[in-house]
Amino acid sequence: MPTLGLSIELRHMNTSTVVALIFAGLAYLLGSLSFAVLVSRAMGMADPRSYGSGNPGATNVLRSGNKLAAVLTLLLDAFKGWLAVWLAMVFGPAYGLSTPGVALVAVAVFLGHLYPVFFHFRGGKGVATAAGVLLAVQPWLGLTTLATWLIVAAFFRYSSLAALVAAVFAPFYYWFGGGLAWATDPALLLALVIISALLIWRHRANIGKLMRGEESRIGRKK
Secondary structure, eight states, X not given: OHHHHHHHHHHHHHHHHHHHHHHHHHHHHHHTOOHHHHHHHHTTOOOGGGSTTOOOXXXXXXXXXXXXXXXXXXXXXXHHHHHHHHHHHHHGGGGTOOHHHHHHHHHHHHHHHHSOGGGTTOOOOOHHHHHHHHHHHOHHHHHHHHHHHHHXXXXXXXXXXXXXXXXXXXXXXXXXXXXXXSOOOHHHHHHHHHHHHXXXXXXXXXXXXXXXXXXXXXXXXX
């Protein structure tokens, strides 16, 4: 009987792992949709990787002077992050997807944005997609982190600096909010730490520019 019980448990674990990998794979593909490039193509604009910072993100699209394209890029990049995690949280449990599986999905959709398979693994820095992930994990967490971004951006006019500060604070908001507005889960906390670390890593060039006083301010055309 103990052997049978162990066999059933291992089978369940294997099934959960497969389900988690399937959801994560689909999340990565969704994250690989680079809306900065897609929106620019649809609106007859230049590829955002060919001007400004070369980053396919909303901030660089804004440097083209087309505010509508920038807003669409921002919303769609955030939406894909939110959608991947929301689908995993709502429909995943029916297929045996646990919270660690949802955490894996969160990291996967973010990695898809950073390294999109559809665009030669040349993606954005993940600010909007990370915001969408946070909103799906817990709306108040997302809104608190977005408020941090807005405050820093309004005072200093540096999108990169605002993103860096928000990335540092997001895991702490989740951790300290565990006993208040939302429940802290170790797997999700680890996912947020990984996402924040990746976002900071992707901004390493911006950190150098900020230190040298060479970073472009929000709304400035290049």
